[in-house]
Each structure stands twice: as structure tokens, then as C-alpha cells.
Amino acid sequence: MSQYPATYDAWQSDPIGFWEDAGKEIDWFAPATSVFNKDSGAYGRWFDGATCNTCYNCVDRHVEEGHGDRQAVIYDSPVTDTVERYTYGELKDHVSGLAHVLRGLGVEKGDRVVIYMPMVPQAVFAMLACARLGAVHSVVFGGFAPQELATRIDDAAPKVIISASCGIEPGRVIAYKPLLDEAIELSTNKPDHCVILQRDTLRCDLTLDRDVDYDQAVNAAILAGEGTECVPVLATDPLYILYTSGTTGQPKGVVRDNGGHMVALKWTMENHYGVKPGEVFWAASDVGWVVGHSYICYGPLLHGAATVVYEGKPVGTPDAGAFWRVIQDHGVVALFTAPTAFRAIKKVDPKGALIADYDLSSFRTLFLAGERSDPATIEWAQAKLDRPVIDHWWQTELGWAMSGNPVGLGAFPIKLGSPGKPMPGYDIHVLDDEGHPVPAGTLGNIVCKLPLPPSGFPTLWNAPERFISSYMAEYPGYYATSDAGIVDEDGYVFIMARTDDIINVAGHRLSTGAMEEVIASHPDIAECAVVGKGDALKGQMPLGLFVTNDGAGRDASELELELVKLVRAKIGAVAAFKCAVEVKRLPKTRSGKVLRGTVQKIADGQSYKMPAAIDDPVILDEISAALSARDLIGQVT
Numbered sequence: 001m002s003q004y005p006a007t008y009d010a011w012q013s014d015p016i017g018f019w020e021d022a023g024k025e026i027d028w029f030a031p032a033t034s035v036f037n038k039d040s041g042a043y044g045r046w047f048d049g050a051t052c053n054t055c056y057n058c059v060d061r062h063v064e065e066g067h068g069d070r071q072a073v074i075y076d077s078p079v080t081d082t083v084e085r086y087t088y089g090e091l092k093d094h095v096s097g098l099a100h101v102l103r104g105l106g107v108e109k110g111d112r113v114v115i116y117m118p119m120v121p122q123a124v125f126a127m128l129a130c131a132r133l134g135a136v137h138s139v140v141f142g143g144f145a146p147q148e149l150a151t152r153i154d155d156a157a158p159k160v161i162i163s164a165s166c167g168i169e170p171g172r173v174i175a176y177k178p179l180l181d182e183a184i185e186l187s188t189n190k191p192d193h194c195v196i197l198q199r200d201t202l203r204c205d206l207t208l209d210r211d212v213d214y215d216q217a218v219n220a221a222i223l224a225g226e227g228t229e230c231v232p233v234l235a236t237d238p239l240y241i242l243y244t245s246g247t248t249g250q251p252k253g254v255v256r257d258n259g260g261h262m263v264a265l266k267w268t269m270e271n272h273y274g275v276k277p278g279e280v281f282w283a284a285s286d287v288g289w290v291v292g293h294s295y296i297c298y299g300p301l302l303h304g305a306a307t308v309v310y311e312g313k314p315v316g317t318p319d320a321g322a323f324w325r326v327i328q329d330h331g332v333v334a335l336f337t338a339p340t341a342f343r344a345i346k347k348v349d350p351k352g353a354l355i356a357d358y359d360l361s362s363f364r365t366l367f368l369a370g371e372r373s374d375p376a377t378i379e380w381a382q383a384k385l386d387r388p389v390i391d392h393w394w395q396t397e398l399g400w401a402m403s404g405n406p407v408g409l410g411a412f413p414i415k416l417g418s419p420g421k422p423m424p425g426y427d428i429h430v431l432d433d434e435g436h437p438v439p440a441g442t443l444g445n446i447v448c449k450l451p452l453p454p455s456g457f458p459t460l461w462n463a464p465e466r467f468i469s470s471y472m473a474e475y476p477g478y479y480a481t482s483d484a485g486i487v488d489e490d491g492y493v494f495i496m497a498r499t500d501d502i503i504n505v506a507g508h509r510l511s512t513g514a515m516e517e518v519i520a521s522h523p524d525i526a527e528c529a530v531v532g533k534g535d536a537l538k539g540q541m542p543l544g545l546f547v548t549n550d551g552a553g554r555d556a557s558e559l560e561l562e563l564v565k566l567v568r569a570k571i572g573a574v575a576a577f578k579c580a581v582e583v584k585r586l587p588k589t590r591s592g593k594v595l596r597g598t599v600q601k602i603a604d605g606q607s608y609k610m611p612a613a614i615d616d617p618v619i620l621d622e623i624s625a626a627l628s629a630r631d632l633i634g635q636v637t
């Protein structure tokens with residue numbers, strides 16, 4: 001029998017008592033003066049007045065409790081043929097040593113540190129070292145281009161940037177240092193120092209005055225026995241800023257606090273993921289995304305479990321058996337990844353034949369999130385792995401699942417296509433565009449009644465008004481998720497689409513608005529639109545339509561190549577922008593709004609209703625003809 005209904009009821013009848021109880025799992029330096037202070041912040045603050053340190057709870061307390069020899073971080077890198085294991089004791093040395101180095105470079109409580117790293121354990125050490133000092137980290141995904149990094153540097157204004165000489169993607173080595181130097185060149189807020197991890201695959205010159213060699217500095221600190229204590233911070237102080245795509249090119253700096261974040265993540269480890277301290281948990285994501293923050297770094301370590309830092313892909317490093325090998329080699333009990341990773345495996349090894357080559361006896365549960373899990377992928381994974389496959393629904397803004405199926409409390413029956421039911425803390429409603437509740441089973445805007453639970457973001461960095469206008473203003477009293485979906489008569493949530501211009505490519509959240517800004521900056525482009533076209537592997541892929549300036553006289557395919565290159569140079573490879581089609585005109589409403597939704601339907605080969613306010617319906621035929629000429633109608637397989 002699942003304990004979910006009783007647990008959700010317990011939260012509903014006493015939300016503050018529920019989180020106060022969960023908070024007992026955290027070691028506080030001083031307790032909260034108010035577990036929930038409704039008069040603080042935009043909608044209240046959790047664990048107000050408490051002091052704590054997230055690094056202390058992730059590292060030191062396990063060592064003090066006698067678990068210094070327990071494994072904490074497992075680095076598995078098929079791209080460099082490396083496996084390294086760090087115990088909690090070793091983790092403390094590395095983190096404390098790096099914190100000492102950072103402090104020596106002037107980093108104090110409240111200062112920002114940008115981390116631009118590949119999937120190496122030092123990325124996790126860097127996050128924890130910041131937390132140890134009470135400094136605020138901002139991790140930037142390695143697939144972003146210098147311009148995007150520069151935007152984040154300017155907004156966060158870091159004192160120090162921690163990076164590496166290179167990242168390694170299958171078939172190519174990415175020299176990070178020139179990208180970093182270019183980003184700093186482009187930015188106004190220059191950091192005082194850059195701490196660079198030299199990797200043997202491709203070393204870099206550390207000739208600038210601001211450059212510091214990571215290993216040299218940290219090893220010297222460790223050898224000299226230099227470390228740092230955990231600096232007490234307020235539970236409501238920021239732990240990190242994580243930039244995520246919004247509706248414009250300017251990314252949103254989601255702020256996460258210390259106290260509520262720890263309480264929520266610790267609760268999920270046991271109750272949602274069903275993992276015990278000492279077991280091995282693996283989130284096959286990247287530290288640059290929220291899943292990486294919560295479940296490569298903080299969640300497992302708060303819980304005293306081991307985490308896997310995997311520098312590889314589901315396929316091609318070296319084959320579609322990579323995930324099974326990692327599970328076997330490290331005794332992984334739960335794997336968390338995006339459905340796209342499973343679609344990639346299924347494409348290469350449709351029969352799942354490679355699974356039989358590995359001993360998966362430790363493995364209990366597969367968790368999927370980051371994008372809609374299509375039923376075919378879930379069914380394939382269930383059948384091949386013969387284990388529960390749990391879809392759960394996430395957003396960067398919240399830091400943990402808003403809906404799911406808590407295996408620790410006993411899973412309830414799965415409905416294919418649904419990421420489960422609301423988690424304690426989330427009072428989820430579906431409203432129509434006027435803000436009225438819709439009947440069960442009806443599509444609408446998914447919102448969450450305020451207050452958000454612990455770990456929910458209190459604001460956007462440097463943008464408190466945007467926080468209100470983007471999330472709180474549309475449905476007063478509710479947090480607008482920007483997801484459209486359904487809650488059915490049994491309380492299951494179904495997420496169907498975004499209501500804004502965000503698209504989801506291989507589990508990565510991308511703004512089509514940001515891509516349009518880049519395309520529109522090309523001198524030959526008059527106007528453009530980018531939509532997310534259905535893709536069998538990545539879920540969606542960006543598709544660009546462009547209109548050239550009168551008299552531009554450009555060859556369309558040449559221009560397309562330039563636009564593809566431009567988006568890659570300005571946003572980064574992660575945008576996966578590979579296709580742009582010239583059209584004569586864009587379809588618009590009479591008030592001039594581009595009908596992106598209709599274009600997307602045409603591209604996906606779906607039927608559409610003629611928009612009532614369309615300016616000139618003939619344009620839709622022109623779009624169909626242009627896409628059809630390129631064989632771009634219907635899902636790409």
C-alpha cells in the first residue's frame with residue numbers, strides 16, 4: 001500500500017508542521033525563528049532566521065558521524081577512460097582545500113563565483129566549496145557559447161570563475177579556455193581571477209595575471225593542511241543562481257536558498273527516490289542543469305549516499321550499453337535521466353540486447369524527467385529492464401519534482417504519459433485563460449497555489465519585477481508554471497506543452513525567442529520565426545523560418561548555413577539549431593503577432609484550425625509549400 005495519500009493529506013492538513021518535521025533531518029547551526037514567515041519575501045520564506053551551511057550538511061557532518069570512509073563521489077569518464085572514487089573524507093579535503101584557495105582570492109560570503117566546467121568531480125567540489133564559504137555559485141552549462149556565458153557573467157558579476165582547459169564531446173575536444181577568455185572580453189563585469197583545471201587531453205596557457213592553476217593551488221592547500229570552516233549563512237541566503245531560458249534572450253537567474261533547498265532535497269532522497277544513505281544514486285545529466293545541481297551534487301550528498309559524475313553519453317561512449325555498464329560497475333540503485341537518453345539507446349539497440357551483458361542486480365528504479373516521457377519509451381524501458389520506470393515533472397524554478405510517484409513511500413499504479421501526482425508541498429490546479437478552474441480531465445494552464453514549498457525560488461537575481469511579472473502576476477495567488485496540461489479525475493497530472501516560447505530539445509530548455517534575436521541580427525534578414533518541431537530522438541528540434549530583406553539577393557542555402565553558424569556561435573552547440581527555411585512572408589494575426597503555433601502544427605504534419613485573426617490565410621499555404629519542398633513536414637525519425 002502506498003503511503004502517498006496519507007503523506008499528501010498530512011502535508012495538506014499541516015503544511016508548516018510537515019516541513020518542520022522534514023527539517024529535523026538537517027543539522028542547523030541555529031533553528032528557525034519561524035518555519036514559514038508569510039510576511040517575508042514575495043510569498044513568504046521557509047526556515048526564516050535559521051543559520052546553517054549546505055556544505056556542512058553534504059560533507060562534514062557525514063565525516064563527523066564516522067562515515068569518512070564511505071564513498072561519496074564516483075567519477076566515471078569513458079571519454080578519458082578514467083574512474084576515480086572519493087570518500088567523504090577525501091571529498092572534505094578537496095572541498096575545504098578549494099574553499100581555502102577561493103578565500104585567498106578574495107571570495108567571501110555573498111560573493112558570486114561562476115563555474116564553467118565539464119562533467120568532472122572538480123565541478124562538484126567547486127559547487128560545495130562555494131557553499132562552504134557562503135559564496136553564491138552560478139554554474140553555466142559547457143555547451144553555451146561565449147556570448148551566453150558573458151551575459152551570465154555580467155548579470156552575476158562573479159569575483160572568480162572556475163573552469164577547465166577543455167571539455168570532451170564524442171569526436172571532438174572543446175578548448176574551454178579560449179571560450180572563457182572571449183566571454184570575459186565580451187563582459188563588462190570582469191572577474192578578478194580564473195581558477196583553471198588543467199586536463200591532460202588538452203592543456204591551456206595560464207599566462208594571464210588573473211589565471212590560477214586549480215591543481216597546483218588546491219594540492220598546495222591540502223598538503224599544507226590548509227582548510228576552511230563552514231561559514232554560517234541564513235537559511236534564506238542564496239546558495240546558487242542558475243540561469244534558465246525565458247521568453248527573451250536575457251536568461252532568468254533563478255535563485256535558490258540554502259535552508260529550504262536542503263530540507264526538500266533530503267526529503268526526496270528517501271521518500272521519492274527510495275534511496276538509503278550509503279547507496280549509489282546516479283543522475284545522468286550535467287551539472288549545468290537543475291537536475292545536475294539537485295541530484296548530481298546536493299541531494300545524494302545531503303543524504304550520505306554516493307553520486308556518480310558521468311562524463312559520457314548514453315550511446316557512442318563506446319556503445320548503447322554504457323548506462324548498464326555504469327550501473328553494474330558502481331552498484332547504482334537508482335538512475336535518473338531524460339527520456340531522450342532512452343530514445344537514443346533504443347534507436348541503437350532496439351532489442352535491448354546489451355542489457356543482458358551486465359549485472360544489474362543492484363538496480364531498482366529508473367526515473368525520467370526533463371521533457372514529456374512518451375509512452376513508447378516508458379513501455380520499452382519497463383519491458384527491457386523489468387523495473388519500475390517513474391516519470392516525474394520538474395522545473396528549474398523549483399529544484400525538485402512537482403509531481404511524481406514516490407517509490408520510497410510505496411509507488412501507486414503508473415498511468416502511461418503522466419508524471420504522477422502532486423508531491424507534498426504542491427497544490428496544483430488547472431485554470432483557463434481567465435483564471436477559472438477547469439473540470440478534471442480538461443486541458444488548461446497548470447498553476448501551483450502559493451506559497452511554493454521549500455526549495456521553491458524566492459526571486460530572480462537582479463530582476464524582482466520580472467519574477468512577479470513572469471510567474472506571479474497572471475494568476476494572482478498562484479505560481480504560473482507556463483506548462484499546459486491536465487489533472488484527471490484520479491489526480492494524475494499530464495503535461496502536454498509549454499504555453500510560452502520555450503522548447504525542449506533533448507531535455508534541454510531553450511528559448512526560441514533567443515534564437516530569433518540572433519537570426520534577426522543578420523544583416524540580410526527582415527524577419528524570422530523559430531518553432532519547436534517534433535523529433536523522434538530529441539523530442540523537439542528548432543526550425544527557423546526567415547524572410548530576407550528586399551534586394552538582399554542571397555542564395556537561400558548559403559544564407560541558411562550562415563544562420564546555423566551564427567546561432568551556434570552566439571548561443572552554442574546546445575541550441576541544436578540546424579535548419580532554417582526561407583519563406584516569402586510569415587503568417588501573422590491582424591495585430592502583427594506571428595502565428596508560431598500554427599507553423600509548428602504545419603511542420604509537425606498536424607491538422608490546425610484556421611486562426612480567426614489571421615491576416616492572410618494564403619501565407620499558410622506558402623509555408624506548407626516551402627516546408628514540403630524541403631521534406632520538412634511530419635516527425636523526423
Ligand code: COA
Pocket residue numbers: 118141142143144167169170174284285286289291313314315337338340341344369370505506507508538573574575576
Ligand atoms: N559542452 C560542449 N558541447 C556540448 C555539451 C557540453 N557539455 N553537451 C552537449 N554539447 C554539444 C553536443 O556535442 C552537440 O554538438 P553537435 O551539434 O556538434 O553534435 C550539441 O551540443 C547538442 O547536444 P545534444 O542536444 O545533447 O545532442 P547530442 O547529439 O550530443 O546527444 C543525447 C543527444 C540524447 C545523447 C544527449 O542529449 C543526452 O545524453 N541527453 C541526456 C539527457 C540530459 O542530459 N538531459 C538534461 C536534463 S535532465
Ligand code: AMP
Pocket residue numbers: 244290368369370371372373391392393394395396397419481482483495497498504507508509
Ligand atoms: P527545466 O527548467 O529545464 O527543468 O525545464 C522545465 C520544463 O521541462 C517544464 O516546464 C516542462 O515543460 C518540461 N518537463 C520537465 N519534466 C517533464 C516531465 N516529466 N513531463 C513533461 N514535461 C516535463
